[in-house]
Amino acid sequence: MNWINYPSFGLAVIICWIIGVFMISISPKIKKAEWPGRIFVVTGIIILMVFLILLWIRLERPPMRTLGETRLWYSFFLPVVGYITYLRWRYKWFLSYALGLASLFMIINWLHPETYDKTLMPALQSPWFVPHVIVYMFAYALLAASSLVALKGLYQVYYSSMNQSTLRLADNLVYIGFSFLTLGLLFGALWAKEAWGHYWTWDPKETWAFLTWLNYLIYMHFRKFQPKKVKIPLWVLSLAFVVLLICWFGINYLPSAQNSVHVYGTD
Amino acid sequence: MKPERVKRKTWQYPWGYKESFLIILELVLLGFIFEVLTKGRGFPGIHWPANLVTGLLLIALIILIHLLFRNHPFVKWLSSIPAAISAISFYTFLVLILGFLPQGNPHVHPVIRILGLYHIQNSWTLAISSLYLLTSLGLVILRRSSALNRKNIGFLMNHAGMWIVLAAAGLGSGDIQRLTMELHEDSGFINIAMGQSRTVQELPFSVKLIDFHIDEYTPKIGIVDRNTGELISHKGFTYISAEEGDITEFDNWTIRINRFIENALDDSAQYIPSDTHGAAPAVLVNIQNNVTSVVIEEWLSCGSYLVPAKYIQLDNQHIMIMLNPEAERYRSDIVIDSGQKQDTVAIEVNKPYNIKGYNIYQLSYDERMGKWSKTSIFEIVKDPWLTIVYVGIFMLLAGAAYIFLIGNEQTKEIK
Numbered sequence: 001m002n003w004i005n006y007p008s009f010g011l012a013v014i015i016c017w018i019i020g021v022f023m024i025s026i027s028p029k030i031k032k033a034e035w036p037g038r039i040f041v042v043t044g045i046i047i048l049m050v051f052l053i054l055l056w057i058r059l060e061r062p063p064m065r066t067l068g069e070t071r072l073w074y075s076f077f078l079p080v081v082g083y084i085t086y087l088r089w090r091y092k093w094f095l096s097y098a099l100g101l102a103s104l105f106m107i108i109n110w111l112h113p114e115t116y117d118k119t120l121m122p123a124l125q126s127p128w129f130v131p132h133v134i135v136y137m138f139a140y141a142l143l144a145a146s147s148l149v150a151l152k153g154l155y156q157v158y159y160s161s162m163n164q165s166t167l168r169l170a171d172n173l174v175y176i177g178f179s180f181l182t183l184g185l186l187f188g189a190l191w192a193k194e195a196w197g198h199y200w201t202w203d204p205k206e207t208w209a210f211l212t213w214l215n216y217l218i219y220m221h222f223r224k225f226q227p228k229k230v231k232i233p234l235w236v237l238s239l240a241f242v243v244l245l246i247c248w249f250g251i252n253y254l255p256s257a258q259n260s261v262h263v264y265g266t267d
Numbered sequence: 268m269k270p271e272r273v274k275r276k277t278w279q280y281p282w283g284y285k286e287s288f289l290i291i292l293e294l295v296l297l298g299f300i301f302e303v304l305t306k307g308r309g310f311p312g313i314h315w316p317a318n319l320v321t322g323l324l325l326i327a328l329i330i331l332i333h334l335l336f337r338n339h340p341f342v343k344w345l346s347s348i349p350a351a352i353s354a355i356s357f358y359t360f361l362v363l364i365l366g367f368l369p370q371g372n373p374h375v376h377p378v379i380r381i382l383g384l385y386h387i388q389n390s391w392t393l394a395i396s397s398l399y400l401l402t403s404l405g406l407v408i409l410r411r412s413s414a415l416n417r418k419n420i421g422f423l424m425n426h427a428g429m430w431i432v433l434a435a436a437g438l439g440s441g442d443i444q445r446l447t448m449e450l451h452e453d454s455g456f457i458n459i460a461m462g463q464s465r466t467v468q469e470l471p472f473s474v475k476l477i478d479f480h481i482d483e484y485t486p487k488i489g490i491v492d493r494n495t496g497e498l499i500s501h502k503g504f505t506y507i508s509a510e511e512g513d514i515t516e517f518d519n520w521t522i523r524i525n526r527f528i529e530n531a532l533d534d535s536a537q538y539i540p541s542d543t544h545g546a547a548p549a550v551l552v553n554i555q556n557n558v559t560s561v562v563i564e565e566w567l568s569c570g571s572y573l574v575p576a577k578y579i580q581l582d583n584q585h586i587m588i589m590l591n592p593e594a595e596r597y598r599s600d601i602v603i604d605s606g607q608k609q610d611t612v613a614i615e616v617n618k619p620y621n622i623k624g625y626n627i628y629q630l631s632y633d634e635r636m637g638k639w640s641k642t643s644i645f646e647i648v649k650d651p652w653l654t655i656v657y658v659g660i661f662m663l664l665a666g667a668a669y670i671f672l673i674g675n676e677q678t679k680e681i682k
Binding site for chain 1: 347348349351352355356358359362363365366370388436443445484500503508593594595596597615616617618619626628646648650653656660663664666667668670671674
């Protein structure tokens with residue numbers, strides 16, 4: 001299994017999700033549609049998981065080196081987060097957004113075909129590699145979800161009436177996402193000590209990861225102090241995701257980051 | 268937005284966001300003034316034992332303030348969330364500059380140079396920002412720890428962990444030694460290393476290099492389009508692996524690897540296996556053009572400092588090349604003499620060796636010689652404050668786990 005098979009797998013996944021979302025969204029009228037809808041969504045996630053596992057086996061290394069490979073994990077975790085959130089809090093709109101965003105990332109991967117590359121540089125051969133990337137991708141999925149909620153909140157503030165439960169959902173996602181972001185950052189620090197001699201070197205990726213972390217930290221403190229104020233935290237949360245994206249993708253294109261130890265392939 | 272309380276004048280207690288951010292502004296200006304006064308030398312940094320004394324004084328000061336003045340509105344403000352947010356924002360602002368402006372090069376716009384924005388890491392602004400953050404955070408920790416209960420555990424893990432990491436990393440940075448040691452396979456035991464400013468330093472142990480070697484992945488073979496200068500891509504592959512016996516359809520060609528020699532020397536249009544230093548990988552490839560059915564068989568090599576590279580002209584537009592093999596592993600076998608005993612150990616990337624508080628890392632080698640390098644370069648790091656930083660990091664890890672398990676308590680309370 002490798003990237004040649006990606007289009008067919010990706011198509012199967014996206015079709016499953018479209019059918020699933022459609023069935024779940026018509027379920028208020030047709031009750032029977034909800035369960036099959038859920039099964040389609042989960043099937044899509046499982047197909048993607050199978051692709052990831054087969055790719056891992058075929059490449060003989062964790063498929064987490066290039067941006068395209070991390071996008072794939074992201075497209076896997078986001079629906080997982082979306083599905084759990086939907087089960088837990090019954091937000092149907094949220095599931096469709098999560099699946100939509102995941103599909104978008106899968107289409108980006110399809111438009112930028114990955115090349116097949118087995119090599120893994122010595123710096124990445126470490127037991128920290130897999131937990132560091134997985135924890136980060138899971139955090140990114142949760143925080144992307146929180147920003148989606150924030151955008152919905154902003155829409156409510158300006159065009160309809162703001163519902164406190166929207167912000168509460170955002171808070172829950174941020175808290176869990178932030179705990180994973182912290183784990184990712186600290187795993188990275190512990191790994192850096194093993195690989196490069198120091199736990200913190202202000203590498204551009206580190207700097208931007210730290211900035212991302214600080215942004216969410218500000219959001220959490222703000223919410224704690226004035227829980228009734230909504231506009232500012234909603235904006236902070238929407239913009240925090242922009243910083244996150246710079247950290248994830250933007251870095252590879254920054255001239256100051258050409259010597260970064262985190263640039264392992266730009267596709 | 269509705270006004271939430273009676274309007275009060277600026278600087279009238281209790282202070283809120285406005286005062287917090289005005290104070291930040293003053294602290295930033297203070298930092299800039301120090302930068303100008305010290306003429307771009309920045310914050311000199313503090314070393315042992317001054318850093319320990321500073322740390323203890325800071326702790327004593329925070330405890331005293333907490334014990335004596337905890338009910339004073341200024342101290343109340345300093346341990347409030349607006350002060351915390353202003354402190355984090357101040358720090359964020361500096362990190363943002365660090366993330367955007369190239370660091371380390373003083374040949375920048377005069378304004379950037381005078382304000383010290385090109386060396387944020389050792390600027391007065393960062394030192395002041397850290398001090399402000401540590402004071403505020405310290406007071407918060409003391410305020411919350413006066414009521415020790417289960418609900419506070421997560422809070423204290425996160426906040427105290429952060430305090431310890433910031434304080435220990437900041438105060439300890441002056442004591443970190445990063446040295447490089449260059450070893451040659453013939454040079455015997457060496458106990459000196461080079462500091463950052465080329466100062467020579469003696470180490471309490473000595474090291475002898477037995478063998479340095481690089482394991483390489485099988486070299487890749489690709490086809491370059493001479494118009495674009497780039498490798499052509501075929502079904503998601505831009506190369507084929509030089510495995511002996513493999514037959515691959517690639518674009519218009521059927522490529523068969525007839526022979527692969529890992530270490531070869533060229534000898535009148537032939538390549539023969541050799542153990543000579545500088546030998547390069549070579550393959551004998553059989554290429555059939557599927558359009559014209561023309562078959563050629565030629566040698567291909569990426570070359571080395573000794574062997575010239577050899578490519579194959581496929582047609583007017585395409586040439587076949589061998590890419591330089593990528594390293595799979597760098598490894599140095601060394602003997603370490605600690606004075607009491609000798610140990611034979613292997614050092615690899617991601618696998619440092621610890622002796623007497625020093626960590627030895629595989630850093631580099633003689634890149635000109637590639638895998639035939641007989642030189643290995645190590646980085647030797649001593650960070651006496653590392654244990655304390657790790658205590659903080661593990662508290663933060665526990666705190667993160669706590670947040671994940673318990674989640675956000677507050678949102679459950681607000682209606």
